[in-house]
Amino acid sequence: MGTIYVTIKVNDEMRQDGANAISVSGLTKYYNGLAAVNDINLDVKGGEIFGFLGPNGAGKTTTIRVLTGLSQPSAGTAQVLGCDIRTGITFAKKEFGVVPEASNLYEELTALGNLVFMAQLYGVPRDQRIKRAEELLKAFGLFEKKDAGFNTLSRGMKRALTIAAALLHKPRLLFLDEPTVGLDVVNAHSLRSLIQELNDQGVTIFLTTHYLDEADLLCDRIAILVQGRVVALDTPDNLKQMVKLEPACEVRFVSMPEEAISELGRQHGVYRAEELGDNVRLYGESMAFLTEAIFNYGRQKGLEIAFIGSVEPTLEDAFVRLTGMSREAMLVEKGGK
Amino acid sequence: MWRDSLRSIYYIAVKDMETYYLKPPAVSWGIVFPIAWILAFYLRNPQDFRELVPGLIAMTVLFSATAVEAVVINLELRLGSLERLLLAPISLSAVLLGKIVGGVLFGLMMTAVVTASSVLIFELQVNIIHLALILIPSLLVFSSLGALLCVLVREVFEAQTLLNLPRFVMIFLCGVVYPVSAMPPALRHFAYVLPLTYTVEGVQQSLGSVQSGNIIKDILVLLAFIPVFVFPAAKLLARKFA
Numbered sequence: 277m278g279t280i281y282v283t284i285k286v287n288d289e290m291r292q293d294g295a296n297a298i299s300v301s302g303l304t305k306y307y308n309g310l311a312a313v314n315d316i317n318l319d320v321k322g323g324e325i326f327g328f329l330g331p332n333g334a335g336k337t338t339t340i341r342v343l344t345g346l347s348q349p350s351a352g353t354a355q356v357l358g359c360d361i362r363t364g365i366t367f368a369k370k371e372f373g374v375v376p377e378a379s380n381l382y383e384e385l386t387a388l389g390n391l392v393f394m395a396q397l398y399g400v401p402r403d404q405r406i407k408r409a410e411e412l413l414k415a416f417g418l419f420e421k422k423d424a425g426f427n428t429l430s431r432g433m434k435r436a437l438t439i440a441a442a443l444l445h446k447p448r449l450l451f452l453d454e455p456t457v458g459l460d461v462v463n464a465h466s467l468r469s470l471i472q473e474l475n476d477q478g479v480t481i482f483l484t485t486h487y488l489d490e491a492d493l494l495c496d497r498i499a500i501l502v503q504g505r506v507v508a509l510d511t512p513d514n515l516k517q518m519v520k521l522e523p524a525c526e527v528r529f530v531s532m533p534e535e536a537i538s539e540l541g542r543q544h545g546v547y548r549a550e551e552l553g554d555n556v557r558l559y560g561e562s563m564a565f566l567t568e569a570i571f572n573y574g575r576q577k578g579l580e581i582a583f584i585g586s587v588e589p590t591l592e593d594a595f596v597r598l599t600g601m602s603r604e605a606m607l608v609e610k611g612g613k
Numbered sequence: 614m615w616r617d618s619l620r621s622i623y624y625i626a627v628k629d630m631e632t633y634y635l636k637p638p639a640v641s642w643g644i645v646f647p648i649a650w651i652l653a654f655y656l657r658n659p660q661d662f663r664e665l666v667p668g669l670i671a672m673t674v675l676f677s678a679t680a681v682e683a684v685v686i687n688l689e690l691r692l693g694s695l696e697r698l699l700l701a702p703i704s705l706s707a708v709l710l711g712k713i714v715g716g717v718l719f720g721l722m723m724t725a726v727v728t729a730s731s732v733l734i735f736e737l738q739v740n741i742i743h744l745a746l747i748l749i750p751s752l753l754v755f756s757s758l759g760a761l762l763c764v765l766v767r768e769v770f771e772a773q774t775l776l777n778l779p780r781f782v783m784i785f786l787c788g789v790v791y792p793v794s795a796m797p798p799a800l801r802h803f804a805y806v807l808p809l810t811y812t813v814e815g816v817q818q819s820l821g822s823v824q825s826g827n828i829i830k831d832i833l834v835l836l837a838f839i840p841v842f843v844f845p846a847a848k849l850l851a852r853k854f855a
Contacts, residue, residue, distance in 0.1 A: 376697070380692060380697045397698065399620065
């Protein structure tokens with residue numbers, strides 16, 4: 277992917293002096309008497325990639341809608357790029373871009389037509405609109421498709437064009453709502469590279485995602501949202517440390533007996549065992565107890581070990597712990613989105 | 614800020630013209646339907662056709678200004694593209710006005726074609742300034758009315774159905790085919806609550822079809838209808854993004 281941006285000096289300054297791109301205090305949003313977003317407090321520093329994670333219905337999209345002026349908050353305050361969202365959001369919109377969850381450009385317009393129209397709305401000078409649109413089409417590998425209707429593009433191309441539309445006015449802050457949902461592995465990988473590249477060029481990123489590995493890979497800090505409330509906010513490493521209290525390891529035998537999980541769970545020094553794909557994960561008092569229990573069990577049953585390894589906590593572990601979701605429910609959510 | 618809003622209104626209107634209005638369904642609804650309707654009356658009584666011309670022009674104003682508002686508002690709301698507009702640095706009112714102005718521009722084109730054809734065919738005398746002063750507020754009124762009715766409902770078909778109600782009520786009660794003066798008193802009073810009555814009266818005066826009447830009153834009444842429709846429409850649209 278070519279260079280798609282210019283270095284944003286303002287954001288570099290924000291990064292250096294620690295200024296906040298977004299400041300949220302007590303933000304609350306009710307729908308039909310229910311709090312979709314409940315007393316959120318957070319700051320997003322200039323120049324960082326900030327992840328906003330949570331299960332379906334946690335309030336991620338509602339928060340983005342409120343911060344971008346699509347919905348009014350019921351209570352609390354927020355400033356985006358120094359502008360109050362109640363009074364100055366139209367000014368702030370000149371400085372931020374939004375990539376909504378749905379690729380909602382105009383089906384009837386061509387790829388170039390959509391970008392030029394957005395450039396018109398954002399006040400990009402007349403003599404620069406087509407040039408800027410074509411630059412972005414080239415950077416996103418869509419130049420060959422510039423005269424193709426939006427409705428004829430593949431899902432990945434639509435997503436790329438939607439992101440390009442959010443970059444026309446060279447925003448300092450980019451809101452990305454589930455940007456890789458529905459993309460194949462290759463497109464999702466390109467998009468993550470693009471997000472990183474934009475951030476390297478100075479753009480502050482506010483990212484919601486279902487994919488925890490994506491958040492782990494990209495984000496400087498992550499807030500975890502459950503039922504409208506922020507239950508944790510820290511760096512990915514620190515969030516992982518929260519669950520690194522219980523030693524765990526995983527084992528896979530060449531031939532796994534059905535009763536292995538329950539029997540391993542009853543071994544001395546093992547607190548519990550759970551199935552994780554082809555492996556069994558054991559939690560226990562110490563790694564020494566766990567490995568001893570596994571080797572003893574294997575010897576007793578005459579089982580050959582195919583794999584054994586200690587388990588480092590992942591962001592998913594932290595997420596499961598903090599949200600109280602089961603891993604099965606997480607898999608359903610990942611597949612369902 | 615107002616310059617940003619004006620720019621956005623213009624570009625939204627132009628985009629809607631290109632993508633929705635200048636397409637066969639909109640053109641047929643905006644121009645063919647009124648002509649077919651008037652032809653039906655002509656076949657019944659060919660001698661009075663010249664008298665039907667103001668009604669034909671008024672009906673073209675009504676139908677063309679509201680031709681595809683259900684699509685430009687309700688479909689865009691459903692697809693999320695209207696929400697996309699609101700992510701740009703423009704106000705919700707500017708987006709709504711852009712949609713209304715799109716209807717006005719299309720209506721102006723359709724009405725100009727019908728008016729010019731009628732004037733040439735029937736060799737009518739026309740006061741162009743009076744006609745423009747009646748047609749432009751009329752187009753704004755009916756486009757605003759269309760926008761209001763569209764934001765009252767969710768789906769395109771609901772909006773289309775709802776739009777037909779005032780269209781057909783106004784065709785029969787506003788002097789398009791039957792003179793208001795010939796109507797029973799109750800209906801006559803009701804006719805003067807409807808904006809198309811003032812459009813028909815104003816067009817009649819502009820074409821010299823009637824000598825009496827007060828075109829200034831017609832223009833002022835039409836102008837007064839615009840905020841009556843625009844403000845509630847803006848309020849209702851804002852509620853959809855509450």
